[in-house]
Structures are given as C-alpha cells and as structure tokens.
Amino acid sequence: MGVRSGSKRTTGWRATIAVAMSNYIEAGSIIAIATSLSLWQDRFGLNDLAVGLLASLSANAFGAAVGAAIGGPLCDRYGRKFIYTYDLLLYMLGVLLAVFAVSYGMLLTAFVLTGIAVGAGVTASWTYIAEEAPDHQRAAHVGTAQLAWSIGPMIGYLLAVLVGPLGLLGSRLIFAHLFVVAAVTWWVRRGLAESEIWRSRNEEPGAQMSFLGSLRGLFSKKANLTALLFLFGVYALWNAVAGQAGIFQPRVYDAAGVTSETEQYLLQVLLWGCTSAATYLGFMLLADRVSRRWLYCGGAALGILAWAALIYAPANTFTLLFFAIGWGVSAGVGAQAFYGLWTSELFATRYRASAQGVLFLAARVLVGLLSVWFPVLLTRIGLDGLGLLILALLTASLLIGTLWTPRTRGKSLRQIEQERYGTAPTSDSVVA
Known part of the structure; x- marks a missing residue:
C-alpha cells in the first residue's frame, strides 16, 4: 500500500525507530509472559508441562517461528511495507485476548497470535532497516532494533515490580501497555516508504518469485546455504540459551537461591539496562568502526x-x-545484534527476508522444543544439571561466529551481493 496523498513520508532515523519497535514489542511480549506465567499457573491450575506449552507456542518460540516462516517469503514477494500494514493488527488482537483471558484456551490463543505477528514483524524489521541504512552506518541503524529489544524487557520488568501488588490484574495491565505501543507504532508506520533496494530489485526481470519459489531459490545456491549454516550456528545455538533465560529467568534465579520475586525482577532490570547501554556504546558506536570479529568474540x-x-x-x-x-x-554486543546485521548482509535482496524467516523459524523451533521441557528439567535436575548444555551451546556459538566472521564492514549491500553471487569488485579492501 502506498502512502496516502498529502501524508508525510517517514524516512531516516524516524523510519528506523518506527520499524525497530517490532523488537520492543517482541521482547515486551516475552517478558509480559515471563512475569505472568506463575500467576496464570495459579489462576488456571496448570502443571509445569502446560506452562511449558504456553511458553513454547508464544512469541518466544513456535508462535514466532510460524510467523517468520510465513512473513519472510511474503516480505520478499510483496515488499517490506506489506508486512507492516497488517502484522501489528494481528498483534493487537492477540494482546487484547491476553488482557481479557478467562481460560487457558483463550490465553493460549492470545500467545499464539502475538507470536505469529512478532515473527513476521521482526524478520521484516532487520531487513528493512539494513536496506535503508547508509553503508557506513548499517550496524548503528540495525543496532537500533537491538536497542529496542533490550529496552522492552527493562521496562517490562520495571512495570512488573510496580504492578506486582495487583497480582494477575497487574500482568493484564502490562499486556495492555503493549497494545498501546503497538497501536501508536502502527499509526507512525503508515508513512513508511517502501525499501528502495527492494523496489529497484523487484523491477528487474525474474525478480518476482512466488512464496515457494522464493524458498526454492534460497536453498538452491551454495552462497545461501553456507550463510544459513553459519548464522544458525551463531544465533540459534545462542538463542537456545537466551530464549530460556528470557522467559524462565525468574525460575532460574529461584533455582540459584533468589526466591524474592521483587529481587528477581530488579536483577533483570539491571541486566537489561546493561544490555541497552552495551548495545548503544558497544554495538551501535563501534561495530561500523572496529574489528567485528573481536567485538563479537569479546561479547x-x-x-x-x-x-x-x-x-x-x-x-x-x-x-x-x-x-x-x-x-x-x-x-x-553478542549474537543477536550481529545476527540481525549479518543476516541482512549475507543474502541477496530477493532472498533476504526469506532467509530471516527460515533462520528465525529454526531458532525459535529449537527454543520451543527446549521450552516444553525446560521448567520440568529445572525442577528435576536443577541448574547444575543443565549447566553443561548451556555452556556447550554458548561456546559453539562463540567459535562459529569468531572463526567465520564475514568481511562486510563498510561495504554496500549491492557490493556484498556482487561478491557473494557474482564477480566482486577489487577496488575496496574492507576488514571484518
């Protein structure tokens, strides 16, 4: 859909921020679920497996995976703006159902709908931001999505502390605030211009592909397959840990001996405050200027x-x-920030959002499978028993990202695409 006549086009940093709000909404949804799971469990008399199912089908896992699998190819076929026209409407319906949920089935439906909307929106957001960003500020712009993603939990946990005395009503109010944020974001996004790179690429002969054609093209080229494997190792393995931490961290703290809910939430406020600061001071200010390999490795x-x-x-x-x-x-300054950047850089325009969808699908399925059993395992074998798995996943992600860091810093998306899919220019020498 085009911008209505006489309306003001949303471009530059304003567009970046409007699009990045998908990540605030995603993270906010996860934290709203995380801080309310025990309350829903008491309200509906749920066992640990039912709680795990809520978590696994939400924006933290399978729900987002389905949204990404559908939204990515649609984004490549019909444009980045197409997703932004509809995804938040579905999201707002989902959070409204959570606000007024009176049964387990209603709550589960709410979590699934918000998850689908989040999956579609987040995959499009990193794609759009990277395509519209200046070549030498791409990490700074993509980092805005990561910044929004970290501010969401910080505010979510602060709200959880403030509304804690209200019990389940307080959790409903947290979901209500996400509805308001989504409504405002949807309004601002109406003025977004379509990605110039996608529009110009889509005008080339053979550029328009069907939903299945986009996926077939993605898996038919060696450059795409190597990038998919690399990014799965970087992001999906890391996210298998981060996904559990995001939604079950209060239970992890409880297993570690911190039983006060307020103390758990305040620790999370500190954690996400540090993430926000590191995203801005570390990733946004440095990833366009210093060695990405060592920045990633250090984080x-x-x-x-x-x-x-x-x-x-x-x-x-x-x-x-x-x-x-x-x-x-x-x-x-770790895996998710670099994943958002590298996924946008390593794939040609016609495959970029589809690749986001496939990778997000794979990552969230992995999280979902672990989420079903994580609360059960945490209860039965404790944090010590899960420790080796957690550290093994994080170590594998570190090694893969450090050893095979892409040499893309400072290059345009068109130049990277030319190097990976065709004859590369030889005039530019750019470090990783």
Missing part, C-alpha cells in the same frame, strides 16, 4: 563467563550481580 566470551558463575559459583550477591552485568553486556 560471547563474557556471556559464557557470566553463565558459568551463575551455575557453579556460590549464590551470593557478587555472583548474581556479576551474572546480571556480564550477561547483560554480552547480549548487547
């Missing part, structure tokens, strides 16, 4: 140290603060 290594301390060190104040600060800073 990933800090995340491993933080989890090792939480799992194996004595559960005292120092350990908990070290974890919150270390994991928070790590997330700001």
Whole structure:
C-alpha cells in the first residue's frame, strides 16, 4: 500500500525507530509472559508441562517461528511495507485476548497470535532497516532494533515490580501497555516508504518469485546455504540459551537461591539496562568502526563467563550481580545484534527476508522444543544439571561466529551481493 496523498513520508532515523519497535514489542511480549506465567499457573491450575506449552507456542518460540516462516517469503514477494500494514493488527488482537483471558484456551490463543505477528514483524524489521541504512552506518541503524529489544524487557520488568501488588490484574495491565505501543507504532508506520533496494530489485526481470519459489531459490545456491549454516550456528545455538533465560529467568534465579520475586525482577532490570547501554556504546558506536570479529568474540566470551558463575559459583550477591552485568553486556554486543546485521548482509535482496524467516523459524523451533521441557528439567535436575548444555551451546556459538566472521564492514549491500553471487569488485579492501 502506498502512502496516502498529502501524508508525510517517514524516512531516516524516524523510519528506523518506527520499524525497530517490532523488537520492543517482541521482547515486551516475552517478558509480559515471563512475569505472568506463575500467576496464570495459579489462576488456571496448570502443571509445569502446560506452562511449558504456553511458553513454547508464544512469541518466544513456535508462535514466532510460524510467523517468520510465513512473513519472510511474503516480505520478499510483496515488499517490506506489506508486512507492516497488517502484522501489528494481528498483534493487537492477540494482546487484547491476553488482557481479557478467562481460560487457558483463550490465553493460549492470545500467545499464539502475538507470536505469529512478532515473527513476521521482526524478520521484516532487520531487513528493512539494513536496506535503508547508509553503508557506513548499517550496524548503528540495525543496532537500533537491538536497542529496542533490550529496552522492552527493562521496562517490562520495571512495570512488573510496580504492578506486582495487583497480582494477575497487574500482568493484564502490562499486556495492555503493549497494545498501546503497538497501536501508536502502527499509526507512525503508515508513512513508511517502501525499501528502495527492494523496489529497484523487484523491477528487474525474474525478480518476482512466488512464496515457494522464493524458498526454492534460497536453498538452491551454495552462497545461501553456507550463510544459513553459519548464522544458525551463531544465533540459534545462542538463542537456545537466551530464549530460556528470557522467559524462565525468574525460575532460574529461584533455582540459584533468589526466591524474592521483587529481587528477581530488579536483577533483570539491571541486566537489561546493561544490555541497552552495551548495545548503544558497544554495538551501535563501534561495530561500523572496529574489528567485528573481536567485538563479537569479546561479547560471547563474557556471556559464557557470566553463565558459568551463575551455575557453579556460590549464590551470593557478587555472583548474581556479576551474572546480571556480564550477561547483560554480552547480549548487547553478542549474537543477536550481529545476527540481525549479518543476516541482512549475507543474502541477496530477493532472498533476504526469506532467509530471516527460515533462520528465525529454526531458532525459535529449537527454543520451543527446549521450552516444553525446560521448567520440568529445572525442577528435576536443577541448574547444575543443565549447566553443561548451556555452556556447550554458548561456546559453539562463540567459535562459529569468531572463526567465520564475514568481511562486510563498510561495504554496500549491492557490493556484498556482487561478491557473494557474482564477480566482486577489487577496488575496496574492507576488514571484518
């Protein structure tokens, strides 16, 4: 859909921020679920498996996976703006159902709908932002999505502390605030211009592909397959841990000895505050200027140290603060921020959003499978028992991202595409 006659076009940083709000909404949804799961469990008399199902079918896992699988190819076929015209309408319906949920079935439906909307919106957001960003500020612009993603949980946990005395009503109010944010974002996005790169690429002969054609093209080229494997190793393995932390972190703190709900939430406010600061000061300001390989490696290594301390060190104040600060800073300059950047850089325009969808699908399915059993395993074998799996996943993500860091910094998307799919220009020498 085009911009209505006489309306003001939304471009530049304003457009970046409007699109990045998909990530605030995604993260906000996950935290709204995380801070309300115990309350819903008590309200509807749910067992741990039913709670795991709520988590796994939500914006944190399978719901988002389905949205990404559908939204990615549609985004490549019909345009980036097409997704923004409809995804938030579905999202608003989902959160309204959560606000007024009176049964487990109604709540489950709400979580599935918001998840689908989030999956479609987030895959389009990183794509659109990267395509519209200046070549030498692409990380700064893509980092805005990561910044919104980290501010969402920080505000979500603050709200959880403030409305905690209200019980389940307070959780409903948190979902209501997400409805308001989504409505305002949808209004602002009406003025978004279509991605210039997508529009010009779509005018080339053979550029328009069907839904299935886009997926067939994605899997038929070696350049695409190697990038998919690389990014799965970087993001999906890391997200298998981060996904559980995002939605079950209060339970993880409880397993580590912190039983006060207020203390758990305040630790999360500190963690996400550190993520927000590290995203801006570390990723947005540095990833366009310094070695991405060592920036990524440093963030990933800090995340491993933080989890090792939480799992194996004595559960005292120092350990908990070290974890919150270390994991928070790590997330700001770690796998998700670089994933959003590299996924936009490593695929040709005609495959870019479809690749986002496939990777997001794979990552969220992995999270979903683990989410079904994570609360059960946490209860039965404890944090120590899960420790080796957590550290193994994070270490694999560190090694893959560090060893095979793409050399894309400072290059235009067209130049990267030419190098990966055709004859590369030889005049530019750019470091990783």
